[in-house]
Amino acid sequence: MEWLYLVIGIAVLAVVALAGLVTSRTRRTPRRPVEPTEPTSTTPTTTRPAEREALPPTLESDLPLLDAPLLDEPVVVEPEPVPVRDKPESTRSRLARLRERLAGSQGGFGRGLLALLSRDRLDEDTWESIEDLLLTADIGVAPTQQVVDNLRTRLRVDGAEAGDPRSVLRDELITLVDPTMDRRLQVTGDDGKPGVVLVVGVNGAGKTTTVGKIARILVAEDHTVTLGAADTFRAAAVEQLATWGERVGVEVVRGAEGTDPASVAFEAVKQGVEQGVDTVIVDTAGRLQNKQGLMDELGKVKRVIEKQARVTEVLLVLDATTGQNGLIQARVFREAVDVTGIVLTKLDGSAKGGIVVAVQRELGVPVKLVGLGEGPDDLAPFDAAAFVDALLG
Known part of the structure; x- marks a missing residue:
């Protein structure tokens, strides 16, 4: 029996020795590297975990964006809306x-x-x-x-x-x-320069609105126009004139609130000369607290303008509903500047048609334009015969 135990022991030792040899060879044999798979054009590029660990801490919030596919999509830019412009009435x-x-x-x-x-x-x-x-x-x-x-x-x-x-x-x-008076608007200048229309009048008479309406008349007659917002003491007047200009597609030259009115008028005429427009219409301040101050201010505006182009019209805007009281205003402005024509606004309702005769007699200048409503085209050239026919029904 002893020889049997001996044989079994030898066999066990042999098995253990063989197992040890196999393990040793396995450890010494290097593993074949796995060949990386080439990414195709349809495979989105992502960031691997190892690369994430190398990112600075400040980019942690951007990690989800790195996982997203980078698509080369065109950026669509919405076109700016084209402003809708009015078509003035003939x-x-x-x-x-x-x-x-x-x-x-x-x-x-x-x-x-x-x-x-x-x-x-x-x-x-x-x-x-x-x-x-x-x-x-x-x-x-x-x-x-x-x-x-x-x-x-x-x-x-x-x-x-x-x-x-x-x-x-x-x-x-x-x-x-008096049908013999020349009621034509002189809106073109000399030597290729634009005509300059200076619009004066007290605040509340409809002066700024009248400037916008005159621009509409000229645009309807195919004239090119530039507006000067020289009533810089009223921010509302500047914004109002800008709206009128936008509606008919004419440029408005403006300054900051409180800017010297003469400098705005100068810049408007300068721009009109450079661009070769037919007419520059300048809105002015209408304060009457001090008659001498008003005269000085309007006189300065006119002198500054005429360094570049001739003032072809000085239109005085009067509220027809003021009646004979409007004649007092007319006298003050006549002293300040050489008025060449009258614009009567609000010649409806309580207005009395005889003011046309009175103001012409007072100033010796014609009524050139009349307004009968609040609409943008409720301003028209004055015609003596048509006026009288309307009075007589």
Whole structure:
């Protein structure tokens, strides 16, 4: 039995020795490196954990973005919206519409005169009533006396007709309004330079709005225009004028609030000359706290402008509803600058048509434009015959 135990022991030792030899060889044999797989164009590139560990701490918040695929997508830039511009109304259609409005608001005056003149007998009481009616229309004392005297001469007092009362009255009123005055706007300059229209008037008369409306008239007539916002004491006036300019596509030169008005006017005209526009329209301040200060300021603005181009028009804007009180304003501005034309605004409602005659007589300059509403195109050139026809309904 001893030999059997010996054989088993030898066998066990042999097995252990063989196992040890195999293990030793395995440890000494190097592992074949795994060949990296080439990424294809469709495989997104990502950051491996080892690379993450090498990133600075400040980029920890960006790690999710590193895992996202980098797509070469084009950046879409939305185009800026094109401003919608108005198409101003033509002068002819303005005149037709304004005649209708004027006839509706002022027709009672003309009908009252016609009713008095159509009586069977024109006695002294009738003539006094005619005179009173003319005076209440703000025509003025001297013009009223002129009309009454002429009507007495042309229409016999005993009632016999020397002509149609309506035609006689129409002729006298047209003569009173004076159709011989030159009412054309001088909006172009000399030697290729733009014409400069200086717009003056008290605040509240509709001056800034009138500047915008004049620009619309000129644009409708295919003129090129630049606006100068020289009423720098009112921020609202500057913003208002900028809105008017944007609506019809004309450039507005402006300065900071409180800027010297003359410097803004100078820059507007300079820019108009450089760009070769037809007309530069300059809005001005309208404060009346100190008459001498107003005269000095407006005089300075005009002198500065004329260093570059001639001022072709000085338009005085008057609120027609102020009646005879507007004549006081007219006198002040006439002393400050050489007014060449009148713009009567708000010639509807409570306004009295006779103010046209009164202001022309006071200043010796024509009414060139009239406004009868708040619409952007409610401003039109003044026509004496059309005005009188509207008064007479």
